[in-house]
């Protein structure tokens with residue numbers, strides 16, 4: 027099974043890239059979805075968060091208040107380290123379980139959308155790393171527009187991650203997403219024919 031790690035920065039376009047491959051039936055693991063699963067009510071992940079941050083990070087119905095927790099951890103490195111520490115093992119265990127399930131199904135290729143692929147050293151288990159790259163001006167703009175964040179909230183989130191320029195040296199390929207959607211689509215068509223189709227052929 028060919029393992030492809032898809033990464034970038036917040037709002038650089040990973041989900042947009044992933045949807046191109048999803049539409050074509052390529053199996054995937056989405057780390058943001060896993061990170062939500064491991065903090066559902068009743069999980070050890072949520073229990074650990076409440077232990078460290080208190081019950082003020084919960085809604086009245088017991089679900090995680092992501093806005094409150096986000097406002098804490100994206101403005102304080104040490105608190106973000108605490109959160110990462112609380113969830114790391116649960117996220118890792120679930121991603122490895124999903125990997126085993128796909129291996130058992132003998133799928134030829136699996137794409138992992140993991141925002142912290144480099145920071146979390148996930149890249150070491152990948153056959154290829156695809157980096158979705160944008161410059162900071164574009165990134166801030168798209169993040170503010172998508173989430174309705176102020177500039178300072180957007181910047182806090184961007185600066186909580188390794189610089190996209192520093193991630194470039196880890197990449198097998200760089201997908202430039204500074205341009206219009208059709209320019210992205212053109213690159214993805216080419217990636218499809220050079221990196222995915224050859225892997226699928228023997229299984230047809």
Ligand SMILES: CC(C)(COP(=O)(O)OP(=O)(O)OC[C@H]1O[C@@H](n2cnc3c(N)ncnc32)[C@H](O)[C@@H]1O)[C@@H](O)C(=O)NCCC(=O)NCCS
Pocket residue numbers: 035036037057058061091092093095096099106109110113117140141142183186187
């Ligand atoms: C802090 C939380 C509650 C904020 O929730 P919110 O709904 O506002 O954001 P969401 O989860 O959709 O994440 C949006 C983006 O933020 C970035 N991000 C999330 N967590 C982190 C982190 N710990 N460090 C740096 N960037 C992060 C990622 O690029 C992600 O795609 C949430 O992000 C969280 O629980 N983070 C810790 C889990 C984690 O590390 N997730 C990253 C995927 S492995």
Ligand SMILES: Nc1ncnc2c1ncn2[C@@H]1O[C@H](COP(=O)(O)OP(=O)(O)OP(=O)(O)O)[C@@H](O)[C@H]1O
Pocket residue numbers: 034035036037038039040041042043058141168169172203204205206207210
């Ligand atoms: N080429 C493009 N032109 C204009 N807008 C784009 C382009 N690519 C993506 N976007 C928009 O930018 C925003 C961020 O893209 P997307 O959600 O795919 O990023 P992401 O990397 O998955 O984000 P996150 O890390 O937060 O999950 C979205 O609103 C998306 O529609």
